[in-house]
Amino acid sequence: MKKLLLVSLLAFFAACKTPAPVAATSVDRKSQVAIKGNWTIASVTYAGSDMFKITSFDLADSKCFEGSTWKFISNNDSGEMALTQANCTSFASKIKWYVNKDGQFVLKFLAEGVKAKKMQQGYILNVADQTAESFKLIDNINIxxxxxxxxxxFNKSN
Structure with a gap:
């Protein structure tokens, strides 16, 4: 029993991805323009979701991101997002983002009054299954x- 508890605690603490250094790179404009607009996260899925709790983007439980709203403006790589789910801490932030030539989505949450170019840390996820109405962001973490x-x-909002 002690061993199971220890493994569970280690897995919980290991299930958080910390921000990584984000370097400027060339942008995939076609993918980026396709993401422009208002979106909602319909689901957050991962293997072992019934056993492990994941803190997404060092902000909140991953399940709190379901139903969150995202606005992506492609011409200046900016936007905003908000966590809106009941029973979760509310959170809203301006963001800077882009899709690089490697199909990676680079994301920075902007603190009030801090310019994106001053922030060296962000999150890098892979873009997958991109259509006019939906796309996936895939993060790879150690659990x-x-x-x-x-x-x-992500599903397109009206």
């Missing part, structure tokens, strides 16, 4: 010593 994909399913 209990095993690399696991967390899939954020």
């Amino acid at each position: 209990g010593g095993k690399m696991t994909n967390i899939v954020y399913q």
Whole structure:
């Protein structure tokens, strides 16, 4: 029982991805323009979701991102997002983002009064299954010593 508790605690603490240094790179304008607009995260899925709690973007439980609203403005790589789910801490932030030539989505949450170019840390996720009405962002994190994909399913909002 003690061993199971210890493994569970280690997995919980290992299930958070910290921000990584984000370097400027060339942008995939076609992918980026396709993401322009208002979106909602329909689901957040990952293997072991019934056993492990994931803190997404060092902000909140991953399930709190379901129903969150995102606005992406492609001509200046800016936008905003808000966590809106009941029973979760509310959070809203301006963001800077872009899709690089490697199909990676680079995201920075902007603190009040801080310019994006001053922030050296951000999150890098992979873009997948992009259509006019939906796309996925996939993060790869370590859960209990095993690399696991967390899939954020975005659907276009009206």
